[in-house]
Amino acid sequence: MTSIQSVRQADSDHLTHTTYRADIDGLRAIAVLSVVGFHAFPLSVKGGFIGVDVFFVISGFLISTIIFSSLERKSFSFIEFYSRRIKRIFPALLLVLVASFTIGWFVLLADEYKQLGKHIAGGAGFISNFMFWNESGYFDNAAETKPLLHLWSLGIEEQFYIFWPLLLWITWTMRLNLLTITVLIAAISFALNLDKTGSDAVAVFYSPQTRFWELLVGSVLAYMTLHEHIIFSKFTQKLDAWLGVIVYANPPEANGRTLNNIQSVLGAALIITGVFIISKEMRFPGWWAVLPIAGAVLIISAGAQAWLNRVVLSSRVLVWFGLISFPLYLWHWPLLSFTRIVKGEIASAEIRIAVVLVSILLAWLTYRLVEKPVRLGKHGKEKIITLLVLMLAVGNVGYYCYKFDGLVSRFPKIVQDIITYKVPVESIHKAQRFDTCFLDAAKQDYTLFNACESPSDKDKKTLLLWGDSHAAHLYTGYKASFGEGFNIIQRTAGTCPPILDMEIDGIPYCKGINDSIFELIKLKKPSKIVLAASWISYDWKKLEATVAQLRKLGIVDIDLIGPVPRWIDTLPKQLYLYYKSDKEHRMPERMKFGLESNFIELDPILANFANQQLKVNYISPTKILCNDDGCLTRLGETGDMLTAFDAAHLTETGSRYLVSHFQK
Secondary structure, eight states, X not given: OOOGGGEEOSOTXXXXXXXXXXXXHHHHHHHHHHHHHHHHOTTTSTTGGGHHHHHHHHHHHHHXXXXXXXXXXXXXXXXXXXXXXXXXXXXXXXXXXXXXXXXHHHHOOHHHHHHHHHHHHHHHTTOHHHHHHTTOXXXXXXXXXXXXXXXXXXXXXXXXXXXXXXXXXXXXXXXXXXXXXXXXHHHHHHHHHHHHHTTOHHHHHHOSTTTHHHHHHHHHHHHHHHTHHHHTHHXXXXXXXXXXXXXXXXXXXXXXXXXXXXXXXXXXXXXXXXHHHOOTTSOOSGGGGHHHHHHHHHHHHHOTTSHIIIIIITSHHHHHHHHTHHHHHHHHHHHHHHHHHHHSSOOOHXXXXXXXXXXXXXXXXXXXXXXXXXXXXXXXXXXXXHHHHHHHHHHHHHHHHHHTGGGGGGSOHHHXXXXXXXXXXXXXXXXXXXXXXXXXXXXXXXXXXXXXXXXXXXXXXXXXXXXXXHHHTTHXXXXXXXXXXXXXXXXXXXXXXXXXXXXXXXXXXXXXXXXXXXXXXXXXXXXXXXXXXXGGGSOGGGHHHHHHHHHHTTOOEEXXXXXXXXXXXXXXHHHHHHHHHOTTOOOOSEXXXXXXXXXXXXXXXXXXXXXXXXXXXXXXXXXXXXXXXXXXXXXSSSGGGBSBSSSSOBOHHHXXXXXXXXXX
């Protein structure tokens, strides 16, 4: 361990400065590269997000070292403390916030830009963790399209920087024991973390109350490092001597090196283990966070002269990454997120590698051209005032963007109407008949079908619409085009294809739902059965056995509906991206831009299967909605004329248009 001489003081009237340790910069490098690895390659570096926890320990250690030593020297200054924080954090953060706002102007839809504006305001006010707490979890799919999601950790750190110096100053003035207070608050925070992890995973991830213990562990280490000669000198000397006897044939002098070397190697092993065995499916932080926290503590406490710290962590490459770790952390996620948004899907490994390399370049430029000039040199007060004003301005711009709905007025009217159109959830539920004729097979069993009203005109034939959500979105069209000649019975369930005896992981009620539908078929003997689903998601060859069972019941007229056009992101988003990329800024009625190829490839295969093996009537939405110019996107000039409201589900307008082309 380093001793009290590891801190120095330039002036008795100013804060104490910590002596620079290259190995801590090396540890920062490990932390940031772990996080970048997780965000860019989550399947390979599945636990890399624990790098944030390592950062927390480092921050708690360094900040508390300054505060403890300054209080003891009676030189602590709140103004100087927060001035340093501003010069350290604001320059790179401002640059990333402005860059994100600028990129968002060109690539985000109005509602996405509105959300970004809110997140910019939250980032500028260091309350991002509270915002994301109320939106979704860090590991949710929606998180991939939030360019400023990573600022949650900065929010927690800044909240710690506000709370912790004030509490320590009060404790010091009351002549209470600083270590006792630190340990007590850390224990309470850790207990809250354990208590809430199982019941509210999102809250425990983002809440400062359940995260402060990670920074406070660093604070405890700072205090013990400063007062090592009082607390642990005899114990560590005996432990070092004992370890020397175990490790070496000829035990060296008990000078602490053996213990320090073992500490640093064990600490590194804990962090590496955490990176590769912890995953987002686990309850985190909870007990699992102890791995990176303990690892960071062991490495830092081993001191700069431990072999691993001196040779590996203090190497030029890791120190270089450590120096740019903060801007690298800030840059990498927005660039990866915007890439995901623009592509509409996860980018290829080559593109993600390129994005990471660009992030490293931007981080280095930020460090050299922005961070260092601001932190060093003259005019300190002027710089701080300027940074505060700029941060306030950026925060207000973000709030303005949020308040005015993503500044949608920057687009022509047709673009405004289409890209801002969002089908009300209530309308979708009503059109597809949620909770009665369209069930959630992951949560609802077949008994809810009892509330599904179906016409029973004895003079009409009966048509049964059977399938998943891709059958449910056809109901509006069938009702409009076939309602006069048929009693239409809808039996649909999300992620549940019309295939008997199919078990689907995570969808426990699908088999029971299909069994109940088959019993209904036995009872009603419908004249026509329509089978529709997102076939690309299932083993559609199993339809053969289901159709055979229907034939045994005497069902002759069976329609198999092929795949509808599928876009790599929502149709409004793809239209917007086309509009931005098109030289004439058109909003096309048909386009190939943003279309996935898999539905086009499946269509002829499924048609052949239907005609040759199943001997049923095949209907191709692809042929109806698409031609050489692309697939139909809209049937009018307004948003309610779009053919799809997301990537593959038809609007009521699209449903009516498609089914009107079916042969009756």
